[in-house]
Amino acid sequence: MSKSVARLKSMKKVADKIDHSSKLRTDIPAGMAAPGPPLGPMLGQRNINVPAFCKDFNERTANIKPGIPLPTRVKMNPDRSYQLVIHQPPASYFLKQAAGINRGAMEPVRETSGKITLKHLYEIAKIKSQDPTLDFKPLKEICTMLIGTARTCGIEIVRELDPQEYGEFLNQRKLAVEEQKKLLQEKREAKMLRTA
Incomplete structure (x- = not known):
């Protein structure tokens, strides 16, 4: 017992x-x-x-x-x-900062919200490697993860970026984002009218 x-x-x-x-x-x-x-x-x-x-x-x-x-x-x-x-800020935050944008693409497959260079990607990977969860992952693997995150945000990764061309791209993108915001607001208002 x-x-x-x-x-x-x-x-x-x-x-x-x-x-x-x-x-x-x-x-x-x-x-x-x-x-x-x-x-x-x-x-x-x-x-x-x-x-x-x-x-x-x-x-x-x-x-x-x-x-x-x-x-x-x-x-x-x-x-x-x-x-x-x-932890360090999310990867999407760093990618959007590097691309100079505030929000990603609504439809990442069809539209490009911004562009970054391979150097940007590498620098972000070095910062993210300090996260406790990514401590033992090689930089190549972190870069691969960042490429996937960039795709979901609609950010294109290029070898070189001309500042003047990219400035024009961002101005055009700003107009497209404003148009998307208007459409979203109209949809919200139409939905509120239906439910009222």
Whole structure:
């Protein structure tokens, strides 16, 4: 009988060590963590001190341009403390910055939203290789991943880029984006009229 009791106690110790909490995975703008929605409720559900977290996050990201989206991973400890891991901005953010655009293509297969050079791609891959999830991946693999992300954004990768031609392309693209925004707004208004 005592053997089975000892076995149950050892199993209970193992069960106590199992962590059933889920990691919080979200993007938070650099230096702009605030206790209000949507971040506040997500942290509150996990019993994290929201004002302390916001202060900690904003201090850690003080050297980064405010508003840049940072993928953040938060793991909760049983004593209400947490482990905070802040990644580099998403690949799509870097690609759009390098291309000089604010948004990707609505239909990436049919339209080109911007262009970047192979040098841009390599520089972005070097930055992204600092992410904990990409630590042990070779640069070639990260470049391949970035090419796929660029395609989904409608960004074309070229060997060389003429600044004057690209400036003209961006001006034409700006007009196309404005037209797309108008069409989307008209669709929203038509949908609201149907549901009213």
